[in-house]
Amino acid sequence: MADSLPPAAMVAVVGAGAMGAGIAQVAAQAGHRVMLLDSRPGAAADAVRRLAATFDALAAKGRMGEDDAHAAAGRVVAVDAPADCVGASLVVEAIVEDLAVKRELFAAFEAVVADDAILASNTSSLSITALAAGMKRPDRIAGMHFFNPAPLMPLVEVVRGLATEPLVADTLFATAAAWGKTPVHAASTPGFIVNRCARPFYGEALRLLAERAADPATIDAVMREAGGFRMGPFELMDLIGHDVNYAVTRSVWEATFHDPRYAPSGIQRELVAAGRLGRKSGRGFYDHSPGAAPAVAATAPPESAATRVAIHGEPGPLKPLLARMAAAGTVVQKRPMHSLFPDGAIDAGAAWIVLTDGRTASARAAATGAANLVLLDLALDYSTAKRIAVSAADNCPAQAVATATGVLQHAGLAVSRFDDVAGLAVMRTVAMLVNEAADAAMQGIATPSDIDLAMQKGVNYPRGPLAWGDAVGAARIGATMANLAAHYGEDRYRVSPRLARAAQTGGRLAG
Secondary structure, three states: OOOOOOOOOOOOOOOOOOOHHHHHHHHHHHOEEEEEEEOOOOOHHHHHHHHHHHHHHHHHHHOOHHHHHHHHHHHHEEOHHHHOOOOOOEEEEEEOOHHHHHHHHHHHHHHOOOOOOOOOOOOOOOHHHHHHHOOHHHHHHHEEEEEOOOOOOOEEEEEEEEOOHHHHHHHHHHHHHHOEEEEEEEEEEOOOHHHHOOOHHHHHHHHHHOOOOHHHHHHHHHHHHHHOOOHHHHHHHHOHHHHHHHHHHHHHHHOOOOHHHHOOOOHHHHHHOOOEEEEEOOOOOOOOOOOOOOOOOOOOOOOOOOOEEEEEEHHHHHHHHHHHHHHHOOEEEOOOEEEEEEEOOOEEEOEEEEEEOOHHHHHHHHHHOOEEEEEEEEOOOOOOOOOEEEEEEEOHHHHHHHHHHHHHHHHHEEEEEEEOOOOOOOOHHHHHHHHHHHHHHHOOOHHHHHHHHHHHHHHHHOOOOHHHHHHHOOOOOOOOOOOHHHHHHHHHOOOOOHHHHHHHHHHOOOO
């Protein structure tokens, strides 16, 4: 196990924007002397002044001692050129995402720093292998990808290229940990861990919108209040900026030879073309102008509740929901498995309530002959979820939809009715996240535990995707993916071999 860089080691940070200044702050707080460099005249000096104010503010809030804040501010120095960083043990660049520009920068630093100095890139999308190619010492070049804002976000992806010396990656890993971060190892691949594995969160929401399953506010509400995500996909894209989010998606798509899993959305392309970039432009999927009324999720009106329901077969993931129904006063009876629904179903009298498996309600109703079938979306935790999505076939009796809605409302759930789309919102998105993470693990991009950790620490997912897959069941997730693939006829929904293997053997995805 490698040691971290000692606090006495000098760190050079190139790029004095928000990310570069944030990295400089983290390094200075860890005790390093930091040389801050930017090609824009005066930018580094301005950043140093802003950092001094930041340290003062931290001291005023009691998050740092006054002496520590003053000392940290004094350790950050603005410099003009790589030659001023001759003693640096670590160089971290956070400049424009341009391979040629980054290579030129690293070549300039190679000429002045010691042979054992590490050159690290904060790139979020470029190949570390390609960046190191042509350098005198490609073995000392690696990725050190922080997440914005760097002082607050815990995750650091330590990315190794084909030529990266293991000791270099291990030293960066140990250094990030010493700086109070949560590091993970990743191979140099399009999107690394987070920007690759998170694509379905945005992509499937955009697909749902394109199919007019529901409006953005309703999809966001379901993903938050049933899926447990801190933000829904549309509000998160508005926060990130559609220019940035679209560019990352397009970058991963192009770098994977146009793999349909990562295909960009025409809807998002139109937003970018119109300049509707989200919060920073005042409008994206939502209106962010001053005084704009907040968008409201579509919620079904109150319906009468059945006094009793019966669960046929094993409840599986729906067990907490049945307990919640019982706690609300609904009589829950247990019945043998029904031949039409081998995976379990709730009989509410006028309606069959069944967990979605990636097929549409129309397809399942046609296959079973049960026109009164209502599909239920997945929830992170049915015992605490605030909202749930449901769907039904066009020919489903209105009474069946009303009955299912009333039963769920009586258990304390707001109900959002979606159009009849395959997989609904949470199940479809989670299945794709699990599938993508399974492929990343299979391909050696990162270990299963690091993938789950990265998704929780980098994008605040409520559960790591592989652990989530184990909780729902690999067989259920695999079946959902297979049904999505059959419905759409697209390679986008192909089942990961690792997921298929776990489904067939009962093995664990999270390792």
